[in-house]
Amino acid sequence: MADTATARRSRITPEREAELYEAVLDLLREVGYDALTMDAVAARTRSSKATLYRQWGGKAELVVKAVRHTKSGETDEVDTGSLRGDLHALVTREDDCVMERNSALMRGLAMAMHHNEDLLRTFREQLIEPEMAGIRRVIRRAVDRGEVRPDCPALEFVVHMFVGGFATRALIENQPPTRAFLTSYIDAVILPALGVRVP
Amino acid sequence: MADTATARRSRITPEREAELYEAVLDLLREVGYDALTMDAVAARTRSSKATLYRQWGGKAELVVKAVRHTKSGETDEVDTGSLRGDLHALVTREDDCVMERNSALMRGLAMAMHHNEDLLRTFREQLIEPEMAGIRRVIRRAVDRGEVRPDCPALEFVVHMFVGGFATRALIENQPPTRAFLTSYIDAVILPALGVRVP
Numbered sequence: 001m002a003d004t005a006t007a008r009r010s011r012i013t014p015e016r017e018a019e020l021y022e023a024v025l026d027l028l029r030e031v032g033y034d035a036l037t038m039d040a041v042a043a044r045t046r047s048s049k050a051t052l053y054r055q056w057g058g059k060a061e062l063v064v065k066a067v068r069h070t071k072s073g074e075t076d077e078v079d080t081g082s083l084r085g086d087l088h089a090l091v092t093r094e095d096d097c098v099m100e101r102n103s104a105l106m107r108g109l110a111m112a113m114h115h116n117e118d119l120l121r122t123f124r125e126q127l128i129e130p131e132m133a134g135i136r137r138v139i140r141r142a143v144d145r146g147e148v149r150p151d152c153p154a155l156e157f158v159v160h161m162f163v164g165g166f167a168t169r170a171l172i173e174n175q176p177p178t179r180a181f182l183t184s185y186i187d188a189v190i191l192p193a194l195g196v197r198v199p
Numbered sequence: 200m201a202d203t204a205t206a207r208r209s210r211i212t213p214e215r216e217a218e219l220y221e222a223v224l225d226l227l228r229e230v231g232y233d234a235l236t237m238d239a240v241a242a243r244t245r246s247s248k249a250t251l252y253r254q255w256g257g258k259a260e261l262v263v264k265a266v267r268h269t270k271s272g273e274t275d276e277v278d279t280g281s282l283r284g285d286l287h288a289l290v291t292r293e294d295d296c297v298m299e300r301n302s303a304l305m306r307g308l309a310m311a312m313h314h315n316e317d318l319l320r321t322f323r324e325q326l327i328e329p330e331m332a333g334i335r336r337v338i339r340r341a342v343d344r345g346e347v348r349p350d351c352p353a354l355e356f357v358v359h360m361f362v363g364g365f366a367t368r369a370l371i372e373n374q375p376p377t378r379a380f381l382t383s384y385i386d387a388v389i390l391p392a393l394g395v396r397v398p
Contacts (some may be wrong), residue, residue, distance in 0.1 A: 107313065114310050153387035157364075161388060164363020165356075188352035189360060194389045 012055060020045050023068035029105055033063065033101035033119065035110035060122040067109070068127055070094075070102060078134070083112075084186070090138065091182040102177035132159055140145055147196055154193040161190050208329070219244050220265035227264060228304055232262065232311035232318065259321040267326055269293075269301060277333070282341035282395055283385070289337065290381040302375035331358055338393075346395055353392040360389050 012020070017069065023045045027036055038059055041048045056062040071094065073164055078089045094102075113120040142148045165185040169177045185199045211219070222244045226235055237258055241248045255261040270293065277288045293301075312319040323348045338357055341347045349356065364384040386397045 007334065078319055109226060111310050112311050125361055147358075157384055160363045160367040160384065161360070163367040164359045164361075166357040168362040173261050184352070184389070185359065189356050189388075189392045192353060192394070193392045195391070 018069065020047070024062060024066040025070070026067075027107065028063065028108070031156070036063070038062075051173050058118070060116070060119045061126070063109070063119070064122045064126045067102075067105075068121065077139060079141070083138070083147050083194070084191060084198065086138040086142070087186045087190060088183050090135065091177075091186065092179045096176075099176045099178065099189060103170060106127040107170060128163045134164065135159070140196075142196070148194045152195050154195075157193075158190070165189070200264045204379070216267065217374065219246070220268040221385040223261060223265040224244075224269070224304065226264075227262065227307070231307050232315070233260070237261075257317070259315070260325070262318070263325045264302075266304075269297060269338065273336075277337060278340070282337065282344075282346050282393070283390060285341070286385045286389060287382050289334065290376075291378045292386065295377045297379065298375045302369060306369060315339045334358070334361065341393075341395070347393045351394055353394075364388070369385070 020041075024036075024041055027044060031040075036059065038049050038052055041047075041062065042052055052062065056065060080086050080087050080089055082150055106122055109119070109123070113123060135158060139148065139155065143150050143155075154161070166177050169181065170176050191198050217341075219240075223235075223240055226239055226243060235258065237248050237251055240246075243250055251261065255264060260343060273345065277285050279285050279288055308318070308322070334357060338347065338354065342349050342354075353360070364378050364381055368374050368380065390397050
């Protein structure tokens with residue numbers, strides 16, 4: 001009976017989880033990854049450190065889950081029937097306002113990963129890999145439909161092309177990618193490289 | 200007479216300049232940009248701080264010039280008669296060994312730029328801009344020769360495509376770009392996006 005009550009109390013509702021992630025992102029924006037402590041998260045969210053560790057294991061995982069939570073929708077839900085439709089859908093899941101808001105946060109995390117193996121590994125496993133797996137599924141369906149030739153050499157470089165689109169604006173032009181920019185980039189670069197005609 | 204002697208002594212020979220840049224790069228690899236001081240450079244190279252400041256103006260400029268010095272050849276010297284030849288020539292100016300050696304150094308500098316406006320501006324002005332101008336000249340000649348259509352939408356994204364090739368290996372695959380990788384990427388992505396057939 002006591003055990004059931006404990007289990008129930010430690011189960012977190014989706015609303016509470018969302019609230020907690022928002023608080024983590026706010027703290028990240030305020031102090032950055034290195035200065036963020038589990039104590040501060042516990043205080044800000046009025047939860048116990050024990051709960052945070054039990055639920056997330058540690059700071060890196062909590063932060064990465066919070067970032068992942070800002071991404072609306074899952075990559076594998078996208079299936080519009082054409083490669084162009086799927087790629088456009090993938091990059092318009094977030095509105096420009098969210099991308100703008102998260103751009104500095106993501107740059108800060110990228111810096112922290114440089115000297116933080118744990119964060120880098122968690123980020124790769126929980127964010128980059130699932131995103132890339134989703135893109136690979138979208139591309140495989142395009143090959144299966146006959147839209148892209150299975151021996152197209154650009155198939156090896158889909159990730160590189162995407163990163164070029166996302167990162168260059170941030171690095172060189174110092175501005176977040178917008179939906180308009182990303183859809184033009186897909187039409188001008190990714191689809192032609194994959195041999196798909198843009199109407 | 201005294202003035203001439205002073206002028207002669209403050210004039211730096213190309214050999215001395217190369218030696219100085221090597222020392223700066225060694226120090227950068229040892230301590231990173233933030234911890235690098237002009238005092239340490241002066242001590243290591245047995246020169247006076249006054250000379251360093253007179254010659255380079257400051258730390259950011261000295262560091263960027265040292266990095267630029269590792270790049271053999273100038274972008275605008277490349278003119279093979281075809282876009283494919285020019286792009287391959289551009290990315291094979293440095294051998295894999297140099298790219299490997301400089302990869303960690305460049306990542307460190309990218310991190311330092313994040314909180315160092317002065318370094319970011321100097322890096323953009325003295326390294327990225329001339330490199331991009333060189334690429335634009337190569338592309339313009341291809342358009343003039345009729346190799347690339349002047350209204351090709353990928354023309355706007357040449358820089359993004361290049362950055363995708365260079366940065367993704369470093370960021371996601373955690374390895375420096377090799378000549379073999381970059382030439383395949385040009386053939387599989389950049390040329391097809393520009394509508395140039397690869398033999």
